[in-house]
Amino acid sequence: MQYGISRIFNISYGAMMTVSACVCYYVDVDLHTNLWVGIVSAGIAGSVLAVASERLLFAPFQRRRAGLFTLVMVALALDAFTQNGVIAVAGPGYFSFGLPPQQVYHVLGTVWTSLELITVAIAVVAMLFVHILLTQTKLGKAMRATAADPDLAGSTGINVRRTRTIAWAISGVLCGLGGAVLTISTASFSFFVGDHFVFVLFAAAVVGGIGLPYGAMLGALIIGLTTEEVSIFIPSLQYVVAFAILILVLLIRPSGILRAGGRQRNDVMAS
Amino acid sequence: MSAAWQFYVITLAVYFGINLIAGWSLHLQYGVTGIQNFAFIIFQSIGAYVAGVTTIGSNARAFGETIIFGANFPWPVSLLLAGIAGAVLAAFVGTFALRPMSKDFQAIVMIMVSVIATSIVESQGGLFNGSQGIAGVPKPFGGFLGLGIVQYGWFFVGLTSVFCALTFFVIHRITSSPYGRTLRAIRENPTSAASLAVPVRKETMIVFIVGGAIAAVSGALLVEFIGAWSPSAWGIYETFLFLVALTIGGIGNSAGATLGIAVVLTGILDGVNYLPTFGTGTLSAALQLMGVGVLIVVCLWFRPQGILPERRRIIGASSESLIASESDSAAHRWGSKVSPAAVRPSTAEETFDSEPRKSEISPISGVIRPRPNEGLPIREALILNGVTKRFDGLQAIDDVTLTVREGTAVGLIGPNGAGKSTLINLIAGLEHPDSGSIVYGGHDISRLAPHRIASLGLVRTFQLSSEFQRLTVIENLLVASRTQRGNTMGQALLGKRRWRTEESENIERARALLHRFELSRLTDDYAGELSGGQKRLLEIARALMANPHCLVLDEPLAGVAPGLREEVEGHLVALRDEGMTLLMCEHDLGTVERCTDTVVVMDLGHVLAVGTMNEIRQNEEVIDAYLVS
Numbered sequence: 001m002q003y004g005i006s007r008i009f010n011i012s013y014g015a016m017m018t019v020s021a022c023v024c025y026y027v028d029v030d031l032h033t034n035l036w037v038g039i040v041s042a043g044i045a046g047s048v049l050a051v052a053s054e055r056l057l058f059a060p061f062q063r064r065r066a067g068l069f070t071l072v073m074v075a076l077a078l079d080a081f082t083q084n085g086v087i088a089v090a091g092p093g094y095f096s097f098g099l100p101p102q103q104v105y106h107v108l109g110t111v112w113t114s115l116e117l118i119t120v121a122i123a124v125v126a127m128l129f130v131h132i133l134l135t136q137t138k139l140g141k142a143m144r145a146t147a148a149d150p151d152l153a154g155s156t157g158i159n160v161r162r163t164r165t166i167a168w169a170i171s172g173v174l175c176g177l178g179g180a181v182l183t184i185s186t187a188s189f190s191f192f193v194g195d196h197f198v199f200v201l202f203a204a205a206v207v208g209g210i211g212l213p214y215g216a217m218l219g220a221l222i223i224g225l226t227t228e229e230v231s232i233f234i235p236s237l238q239y240v241v242a243f244a245i246l247i248l249v250l251l252i253r254p255s256g257i258l259r260a261g262g263r264q265r266n267d268v269m270a271s
Numbered sequence: 272m273s274a275a276w277q278f279y280v281i282t283l284a285v286y287f288g289i290n291l292i293a294g295w296s297l298h299l300q301y302g303v304t305g306i307q308n309f310a311f312i313i314f315q316s317i318g319a320y321v322a323g324v325t326t327i328g329s330n331a332r333a334f335g336e337t338i339i340f341g342a343n344f345p346w347p348v349s350l351l352l353a354g355i356a357g358a359v360l361a362a363f364v365g366t367f368a369l370r371p372m373s374k375d376f377q378a379i380v381m382i383m384v385s386v387i388a389t390s391i392v393e394s395q396g397g398l399f400n401g402s403q404g405i406a407g408v409p410k411p412f413g414g415f416l417g418l419g420i421v422q423y424g425w426f427f428v429g430l431t432s433v434f435c436a437l438t439f440f441v442i443h444r445i446t447s448s449p450y451g452r453t454l455r456a457i458r459e460n461p462t463s464a465a466s467l468a469v470p471v472r473k474e475t476m477i478v479f480i481v482g483g484a485i486a487a488v489s490g491a492l493l494v495e496f497i498g499a500w501s502p503s504a505w506g507i508y509e510t511f512l513f514l515v516a517l518t519i520g521g522i523g524n525s526a527g528a529t530l531g532i533a534v535v536l537t538g539i540l541d542g543v544n545y546l547p548t549f550g551t552g553t554l555s556a557a558l559q560l561m562g563v564g565v566l567i568v569v570c571l572w573f574r575p576q577g578i579l580p581e582r583r584r585i586i587g588a589s590s591e592s593l594i595a596s597e598s599d600s601a602a603h604r605w606g607s608k609v610s611p612a613a614v615r616p617s618t619a620e621e622t623f624d625s626e627p628r629k630s631e632i633s634p635i636s637g638v639i640r641p642r643p644n645e646g647l648p649i650r651e652a653l654i655l656n657g658v659t660k661r662f663d664g665l666q667a668i669d670d671v672t673l674t675v676r677e678g679t680a681v682g683l684i685g686p687n688g689a690g691k692s693t694l695i696n697l698i699a700g701l702e703h704p705d706s707g708s709i710v711y712g713g714h715d716i717s718r719l720a721p722h723r724i725a726s727l728g729l730v731r732t733f734q735l736s737s738e739f740q741r742l743t744v745i746e747n748l749l750v751a752s753r754t755q756r757g758n759t760m761g762q763a764l765l766g767k768r769r770w771r772t773e774e775s776e777n778i779e780r781a782r783a784l785l786h787r788f789e790l791s792r793l794t795d796d797y798a799g800e801l802s803g804g805q806k807r808l809l810e811i812a813r814a815l816m817a818n819p820h821c822l823v824l825d826e827p828l829a830g831v832a833p834g835l836r837e838e839v840e841g842h843l844v845a846l847r848d849e850g851m852t853l854l855m856c857e858h859d860l861g862t863v864e865r866c867t868d869t870v871v872v873m874d875l876g877h878v879l880a881v882g883t884m885n886e887i888r889q890n891e892e893v894i895d896a897y898l899v900s
Contacts, residue, residue, distance in 0.1 A: 057568070060572075061571070061572070066571070066575075068378065069307055069378060070571050070575065072307075072309070072378045072379075072382075073511075073514060073515070073518065073567060073571060074567075074568055074571060076507075076508075076511045077511075077515075077563075077564040077565075077567045077568050078564065078568075079564075080508060080511065080560045080561070080563065080564040081560075081561050081564035081565065084556075084557035084558070084560040084561045084564075085557070085561055087554075087557040088554055088557040088558055088561065240391055243384075243387045243388075243391065247367050
């Protein structure tokens with residue numbers, strides 16, 4: 001979503017997840033509050049981080065029309081900075097939520113823990129929220145317009161800067177929630193928790209189509225489900241399969257992945 | 272100097288040397304050729320791994336490691352195998368990661384390749400010993416020389432320097448040759464390079480493979496020095512650090528790459544990490560990386576071109592043309608910033624009257640190849656037969672049949688969306704028709720790649736400026752002399768003597784062309800700094816440098832300032848009068864009338880009418896199409 005709307009591929013997403021997870025941990029365990037309070041504060045932390053990095057770092061570079069290489073480098077720098085910042089402040093190591101044993105539910109013949117149910121619920125609510133936001137609201141329309149053509153969107157009276165910032169804020173919340181839920185569901189985490197999820201996000205974006213929020217969701221589902229299925233049977237092949245999917249998509253539908261970009265090019269040619 | 276300090280110096284020197292080898296290979300890939308290789312480190316990693324497992328022998332079993340195989344080859348073999356492994360991996364990754372795609376997308380794919388590759392290695396305990404990696408790799412000549420640890424260290428410094436010198440030699444020969452210029456052209460604009468017959472994918476792949484092999488050798492040296500390998504030490508951040516070093520030093524400049532590696536990798540990171548009394552604390556490592564993060568952002572903001580920017584290669588205009596241009600106007604001395612419309616003395620009368628013009632610039636020997644079929648009966652140069660192209664729901668080109676005769680100029684007109692540009696893209700091979708055939712000079716070109724079509728002598732120009740911005744004006748022209756010696760990796764490595772003579776002949780030809788198009792005084796300016804009109808002239812001159820038989824011009828007057836339009840037009844008329852086969856798409860009907868013999872009118876993807884401009888004016892269908900749209 002961040003990429004789709006502001007054309008910045010934010011590699012530091014993983015680090016943001018880590019930070020949010022830390023906040024969640026701190027609020028929940030160190031401050032002895034409710035787990036929900038922790039999750040909510042993780043969402044807030046994620047959004048604050050996202051907006052700060054967009055406003056202070058990416059937007060200025062974009063206003064200069066910096067190349068994408070520059071933006072990727074900035075994102076990597078931000079990632080290195082954030083991740084190492086966390087390590088410098090908190091020290092390396094593993095953390096564990098001392099969660100009570102969970103109640104087990106049986107749904108349609110499968111076994112779920114309450115935590116897994118909460119995770120799925122949060123994911124569904126988030127997807128529904130994004131869907132309604134993009135299709136039903138004026139803000140969503142503005143976001144899609146900004147994604148398609150920022151200059152044109154600006155000239156039709158859309159406040160591109162504000163739209164982008166809001167998009168980053170929302171995706172920051174989602175990112176923070178994701179980080180918190182992820183670490184809670186795995187019960188413990190180290191500071192590199194975000195790293196391995198970054199590639200799932202990439203894959204989601206590439207397979208599903210860059211710049212298309214639905215594409216990203218679809219891609220995440222495909223990649224997530226296939227790799228999980230594979231990991232049940234042959235755990236060591238999980239990443240090999242992810243890699244194979246990536247290569248296949250690139251070889252078979254290199255233009256399909258770039259649907260948004262490809263359409264633009266055709267328009268230029270037709271004119 | 273105590274042993275600890277000696278060893279500190281040795282470690283720094285070896286690391287510096289190895290980083291230089293790796294950094295120069297990345298410089299060749301990214302700085303020169305523009306491949307955004309964010310997966311760079313996996314090539315160094317595979318080299319290290321292969322060198323490890325081919326020398327480790329029985330040590331592997333002693334350490335309880337599971338690896339692919341534990342051979343005990345003598346030293347140079349392991350290095351060679353590492354290089355081959357790097358090349359093979361690069362060839363594999365290149366098949367999907369170097370496919371034509373937008374540049375940002377390439378960066379993302381490379382990052383994914385890197386992250387996934389690390390994950391695969393870590394999860395495959397049975398093959399790579401998982402995340403533990405391998406340890407106990409023996410040192411080359413370790414037992415054989417019988418040196419003490421410090422002396423052996425100095426020996427290794429010498430060994431590294433030899434490889435360093437070798438790599439520098441290779442990189443220097445490539446970057447200073449015509450081949451290096453071709454690579455820089457690919458970096459600046461792959462589409463334009465392909466339109467000048469440069470096989471972009473092949474050359475990119477070669478650079479990717481050679482760079483991968485060099486990186487792998489550097490990895491092999493590293494593993495032999497430290498004796499251990501672990502996948503996590505070769506993560507995406509190592510690539511990031513190399514790119515930071517290159518960016519801060521200066522992208523595209525070998526000296527810049529060297530400086531960046533010295534400052535960032537050796538100075539800030541290794542220099543601190545290996546201090547004998549300091550050690551690598553987690554906190555200091557974290558602070559260092561935070562510092563590097565801040566440094567690169569500051570650098571990208573305040574000095575994106577780096578400390579030592581890529582230097583401009585000065586070739587110089589011919590003395591003759593400089594004297595000629597001096598009489599042009601005194602304003603030239605103010606440099607290229609002066610508006611060309613104000614500088615150019617050319618007037619409407621001069622350019623409109625094609626007769627004196629023709630005699631004035633008539634064949635400068637060697638500028639345009641003598642036509643091979645002079646005096647022969649007129650033949651068809653380009654035949655389109657029933658060409659059709661659909662984009663999603665849009666019928667862009669619908670059953671177009673047209674012929675361009677050898678030595679004639681054909682204009683292509685029609686309202687916006689008529690399919691003119693698409694047709695040109697189909698002819699030039701940027702798109703391929705769904706059905707129908709395009710025959711040029713007896714070859715069916717409808718399925719050929721752009722560079723193949725260009726090498727047959729059909730050269731196109733682009734509607735949007737497509738100059739190689741960070742190449743000088745004359746270098747832009749020289750890229751088009753594809754067939755010259757020294758334009759392949761092999762010949763570049765053989766050295767300057769192989770290509771010097773032919774290069775200077777081409778420089779003379781390029782100077783003559785620049786003189787003809789009145790661009791002589793801009794010879795050594797970066798093409799990106801020219802005005803819109805000058806860029807168009809440059810592009811036409813560049814196309815002519817490729818010795819075309821047929822020139823396809825896509826709106827040659829788009830973006831040209833009104834004062835300069837007539838000058839560009841004059842050059843086009845002159846080209847036609849010299850007998851160049853032209854196909855030209857243009858909006859300005861007056862220009863089309865003056866520059867072409869026959870006009871083809873297109874609307875909604877098909878041909879409405881063909882004839883002279885006067886005949887077209889009478890055609891009611893054409894008038895309707897223009898008025899309606």
